[in-house]
Structure formats: C-alpha cells, structure tokens
Amino acid sequence: MTDLLTAAQMRALEQAAIASGRVTGLELMERAGRGVVEAIFQEWPALRATSHRAVVLCGPGNNGGDGFVVARLLREWGWDVAVFLHGTPDRLPPDARANYDRWRAIGAVAPLDTLDWPLLRRTDITIDALFGIGLQRPLAAGLWGALEMAKEAGTRLVAIDLPSGLCAWSGRMLVEGIGPDHPADLTVTFHSRKPGHLLAEGSARCGRLVVAPIGLETTADHLSRDEAAWSPIEETAVDPGALAKGAGHKFTHGHALILSGPPGHGGAARLSARGSLRIGAGLVTLGCPPDALPETAARLDAVMLRPIADADALARVLEDRRINALCLGPGLGTTAREAALVATALQAARPLVLDADALTLLSQRPDLFSALHGGCVLTPHAGEFARLFPDISERLAAPMTGGPAFSKVDATREAAARAGCVVLFKGADTVIAAPSGRCALNAAAYDRAAPWLATAGSGDVLAGFLCGLMARGFPPFDAACTAAWLHVEAARSFGPGLIAEDLPEELPKVFRALGV
Template sequence: MHPDLPAAYGTPESPGPELLTTDEMYRADAFAVEQGIAGRTLMETAGTALANAICDRWSPRASVILCGPGNNGGDGFVAARLLAERGWPVTLYLLGKRDALTGDAALAAADWQGDVLPLAETAMDGAALVVDALFGAGLTRPLDGIPAALAERSYDADAVIVSVDVPSGVDGNTGAILGTAFAADLTVTFHRAKPGHYLLPGRTACGELAVADIGIPDRSIEVVNPSAFHNSPELWGDAYPRLEDAGHKYGRGHALVVSGPATKTGAARLAARGALRGGAGLVTVASPEDALAENAAHLTAIMLAEFDGAPGLTAILEDRRKNAALIGPGAGVSSFTRARTLAVLRSGAAVVLDADALTAFEADQKILFDAITAPTVLTPHDGEFARLFPDLAEIDGGKPARARAAATRSKAVMVLKGADTVIAAPDGRIAINDNAPPTLATAGAGDVLGGFILAQLAQGVPAFEAACIGVWLHGEAATRFGPGLIAEDLPDMLPEVLEELEAYLP
C-alpha cells in the first residue's frame, strides 16, 4: 500500500470487510473452539489485546475496570490483571457476585489477585481511565440502575473511557442506543467489527474503533458466511473498473441522464458531471425541448440530446451503446415522470432511480417494481423511502433490515442514504458506509452521488458493487474537500481520490 494514503483505505493489518452480527460472532467463537482453541485462551488473548491497546495510547494512570457478569467482564478481569502487572494502579468493580461468575469469566476472575468491589455509582470517582467491560454487543434491553447511571456520567467524565466489544448500551446489530450508553474514546472489539460499530447512533458512542485479532481462524468467515460488510475498497476492489492501455471511451460506457424541464435542469447536470468524472466514457443529457438552451449553455464535454416525452426517451435508448441511465433529479413528481421512468426501465439499460422518479410512484409502488428487470439502483433518503415503502419504515432490525426488505421487494439495489448509508442487494448482502462527513448535507449532493453510481454501471460494474463504489467515492471526495463544500465541488475532487485509490488497489 502507498505509505501516504489516508486511513480510509485501510492498512495491511486490517481485518476483512465482513461485519459479524452477535449471532455470527458466537458461531465464529464456537468454530474456534471446535478447532481446538480453548475459550479461556480466546478470553486471555482478548484481554491482552485490550490491555495492549490501552498501553499503546496512554501512560499509566489511575484506572477503574467495570466488569459485567458475562464474558465481557472476563475480558475486563484479564486486562485488569495485565495492567496491574505493568504498574498501572487498578481498581476493579463487578456487577453481581464474584461467586456467581461461570465458565471462562470465572477462570479469569480467579487469576485476579486484587480486590473486587461491588459496582457503585461512585465507581468512576477519581479515575483517569475507565474500562467499560459491562455488556457486549448482544445486549437487548435498555441499561438501568447503576450501569445506566455510570453510562450517563461517562458523557461528562474527565476520564478516558475504553469500551470492550461495544460501548455498553449499544445494540451491536443495529447501532441503536438502548436507553443510554457509554460514550467511549476507544472501543476494542475482536475478530471482526459489528454492524453497530458503523450504524448511527451507536457509531458516535464508539470513539476510535480498534479490531483485534484474537486467534479465531479466518476460515470461520467461510463457515459463518456473513452478509454484512463495511463499505471500503477491500470489499469491492476486484470489481473496480481499471483503465487499459489500449482502451477507448466507447469501452467505458455511455451514460444518459434525463433532465427536468426548464428552470429545473441543474440537478441533472450535476449528476451528468458526476458520471463523467466518475469514469463513464461518454455522457449525454436527454433534455426536453423547453430546456435545451438552458442545458446547452452549461454543457461542454457532456453531450445533449432532445427528447419529447416517454416515446422520445425510448427512441434515444434504442441505441444500445447508451447502456446506463439516470432519471429523477429535477424531474418533477408527475404522470410525465412516471411514464418516462417506465420507458427508461423498459430499455434494458442499467438504471439509477433517484428523487422524483421514486416519489412519483408513491401510490403505485407495484407498477414500479414490476418494471425493474435490468440492473437497477434506487437511492432514496429516509423521507423518500417512507413514501415508497411505508410498511417498512419502522420494522424491527433497524436500517439494515429496512434496506434489505426493500431491496428484496423491489428487486433493485437499495441505497438508503444518510450519514450511515446502507447499500442492500436483493440477495441479502448489505454494506454500511461510514465515510460521509456532515458537509454532504448540501443541495445537489445526492444528484452527484447518482452520477457517481451511474458511471460505475456504465463501465459494466455489477449493481451492488457500483452502488458501493459510488457511495464510497462520494464520501471520500467530500472528506477531502472539507468545510465549505457545495455539490459542484464533488466531481472535481475525484481525480485526487481516484489517483490514490488506484495506488492502493493491486
């Protein structure tokens, strides 16, 4: 890897992009035990990784270890012993009775030679570092009592807060905050990250995330066969379209962006510029007659074609070289948009549907979904999603469950946008994106995203990977630009991002 690349590209030591739910992590642990690795060994290795992560970042200081009654608490006992052996002043508190501990946690507690104090609301008093080893990713009920009180105190604590697995109170599968949760400066998890580490609001509680190898064989991933992934170059690098020395523009696809009417054309041009910068060999804006002059005044490398209603779009797309199309930005919510969207879907081209092309089918979702036969990507924000999938807006399982269900129903790849965008495929795969800065909350940013995804489809990338690439590039470009971002800046940041990406990919 290029030594100067930012952390977003990963490191050679990074774990794979797979994200394990709590059940999948239990199965990975069980697989390790089946392979002859004792559970006590896994706990000792986890506690060692926790202690090492602390010592790598901070010097010895007054430390408090808050241990729960399960394996998370066992990890805390191991870390407490090791920190004490390294000269750290350690005080340990336990939720529950020491003699009630069982299994590997009881063995870890037996190795701790210091006092074990009952958990109290004053446990954090005077501490410079607090280890939250109370509850792990599998917690399903809200924190209450003393753990809840300590979690509330963590937000204003002067101490450094380190959480084990996830901050206690965060649902490891959905990122939901169960009543309240610890606010960690560092979260140390094991083997693979969990979806809740990247989903909001749990992500904000995690602080820095460190994923430690504790000796669970990587072959466990094949056994568990997870369907959730962290959206990163490691996930889709093999699908990323490389330039060829003997290549030409016609080999990189011809993308079509459908413009709205006069005075509503800017969104389509933003998307078209995103598609051209994103790698499409050719890009054409299809414009109604009343918007031709307006579009022509702003376009140079992007071509322009007039169309008249749905039949006009059908005629343009009869040229099979136009192999990917985007409709929705600035289109208007009308019967005209519905007809034009269906014409695009019938063309056989790969399709991105955004904004008005989604809302126009609010009352007739089935007509839209029945028309989806070619590779198609839908890019709703939460409001558009609720209009198109009203019965899925509040289903159990959080954002991943909503996106999965919608992708299955629509037979399209779902890009459920937000600061924690979830990309879902009809086959159940999801990718969670975490590189989108708050500066992307600006007019037109979603239109550019549609263009970035369109560019990948035009180059022949499968729909799920095309969506993942587009979403990641969008966040990375915004991060590079920084404060003051407007949508027009995003395509112009891509050359720098793409140059570094190509230096990273093998």
C-alpha cells in the first residue's frame, strides 16, 4: 500500500528535505511549476505545439508562488500570460515573493478583482494558484466567483495541488455561501495524493488528477517524529502472493458460514455465499431457517446448506471448529430470533462480518454492541453508520467553519475505536479503520471509478468477499482492504451493465490479471 499525505505531513517532508541541504524551497517551487506545465502539455498535447493564452490566478501563499513559476515558464514557451494576485506582494512568503519578482521582470501583475469576462473568453487555460493544501478558512465568495467565471467563460481550469476551497484533509469545500458548481479540468499535486483528493467531493472537484514528482523522499521514515504523530493513511492494494493458494485440501483454505433469512429473503445471503466461495474459501455453508430450505436448495450448487432454526442450532453447528469465519446480516431479519443469532455468533469469538440487518440490531441492542471483539468487521453504508454512531455521523455532516475539517477518516477511526473492531465505512470513498488507528482508503475514483457498483446486492457480495478472506486466514484489517480493492476491480473489469451476481463471477478474470 502507498501512503496518502496530509498537508502537515507534506510540509514536514519538504522541510526535512530543505533542512538536509539536498534542495532549497525555491528549487522545490521551480520543480512544482515545471510539473504543472508538463502535466498541461500531456493532458492537451495541442497546447504544446503553438503559443496560446493563459490567465494565472495567484494567492497570498506558496501556492501563489507555484503560479508565478507556471506563468514564467509559459511565457518562456511563447504564451501570452496574464497574472492576477489576491492580496499584496509584501505579504507573500519569501520563496513566493522571489518568484513574484522574477515574473515582474518580464510581466505585469494585476489585482484579482480586476479580472474580467472578455479576457477569460480569449483564454485557453486558467491556472488556479489561489489556495492549496494549507487552506484553513472558508474561501470568500469573491474568490470562488472568479474561478466560476473562468469555467463559465469556457476556459480550461487547472488547479495547483487542489482546487481552491477544497479541504486537503476531508475533501469537503471550505467556502462561503453555496460554493462553486464547476470543477477543475485538471489538478496537479506533488509527490503524493492527499486524502482530500479522494474523500467526499474531492474526486468530483479535481477533474483529472496528476501527481508530479518533485524529488522528495518516498517515505517518512527519516523524519524525527513518533509513530502516532505520523499515522499514515494507506491506499488499498493487494498482495497477489497472499491471494494465491498453496497445496492442501478444502479445509486448508477455511470454512465460511453465512446465515440467511426467512423464505423470500435469501437472495442477499446467497450473493454473500457466492462471493466467499469465489474469493477462495475452501468451503462455504449457507445456514437458513428450515422453512427456507426448499427455496434456498434450488439456487445452490457448490455452496452447502444447513438448516439453522435458532441460536441453539447455531451453537451446535459452531461446535465444528473447522468453521472459522461467519457472516451475518444480508437478508437476515431483525426479530428476536436474529438478535439471538448475532449474540451467539459474537460469543463464538471467531472472525465475523456484520452487515445490513446485523448492523441494525447492533444499533438497537447495546448488549450486542458491547459484545463486539477484535475479530469482527462492521461494514456500514452511510445510513447504517448514522444509526450505529449517531453522534459521529452528526459531526461528519455538520457545516464546516474551518479546516482541517472533520473527515470520513476521522469518523471511521473514532467508530473503530469505540466498537473495538475494524470498521469498513462504505461508499465511493470507502474508509477502513482499525481500533489502533490504522486506516486505509479504497476510492473508486479517477482511473478506478466504478459508478455501476451502485446496484442492489453489491454490498452483500462485498460482505461475502470479506468473510471468505477471513476464512482463508487474512487478519480482519487486511481482509477488509483486500475485499474492498477486489470489489472495485471486479466492477471495473466487468464494466457498465453490472449487476451484483456478476461480481463474484468476474473475480477469476481479476485474479488472472494479477497473476494469481
């Protein structure tokens, strides 16, 4: 997995590089500007061939300094460049002021409030260098209004580091009023993606996202900071070697038990069971009420079937210690019978996925919530999360007054610490957190976008993937990260027209692509 860096962590890396004498702040700013120009030419190759017009909007910090570098480089390329500054040059940081002076030797700088529509209509590219990853206060309406005017004029909008107003930590917009409607066409960030590029509104605001290298260390290992202060956020990935199966028999690869609901409600659990089997569990058993046996048996082949009438019957089934992972919730029901099943599953102290109806029961029964243990994984979507953790959800939905804003990462970490187990908070920006604070982000965004995952039953398949991996011996956090990653990859591999039944059947193709 690779780490996402917060604004503070990025600044720490830059300062460490400068303090070591390997590079100066001016050199880093020059590299950043060159990275932006190169990204523009790669995105729109026709702009490299001949001269064009650019408007560069510079802010009062180092993001503005990057903008002055971009302006100078485009002018050297032969472009007609107009530069506008929010604020006064005497307020610029030293490196930004140095690049302001270099630009002023070849071009003018106008106040931002003099930017007008006719100029933008004649412009090919507008560079948003107003505010980057360090923004901590709402962007005034006059500032985001300039960006909105640029988009409405038909110019391409390129953001440096982040679209101005986007919180680098939460992916939410820090703006006064309703905020801008138009996203950037291209965002160029440096060294590493930031959480705000992937969370909440981030991917919708950034357009295409490019990470430009600026020669910093690839890890934070050399920084003199304690581990808790660093607390990286990982981007999910998979280890093909861990997914590969070694020699053995079916029980070598685990036995997953999925519990189903009453007649007419078994489809969700069947999806989970199919997902568990396809992801590599050696055996998968579907346990259902006796009166649901005929319906369920007609739809199963490789998945085994057991009648489980009540909690006592489940306890007897679990006397078989070869059953080493359970999944409860999809289509389960929320009556006293199902609450007793959840309690028995928790008492068994085996790896346990709790989804859907099981989450509803946890939200209604404090005694069940208090029985959660470190082998559990909760997989709520936003509505289920709000029922389980109403106070945390309320903070996440509250209007922002400054940054860094309370984020989905914060919310998931707090939820995992409270529950004492792994929480997988679903969405296009899925966040996975452990009670220790370890955290990963699985974003279906940019080149991994998979909007067709928003279909009935896809979450049931994800629960099955997760249960199957835990049956195979994956620790809960690793299983959650791997399941979420494969879930998106299966959707991307299949493409438009996806329904939930397609996800397990696409896994072999994904595995082959990984070399498993």
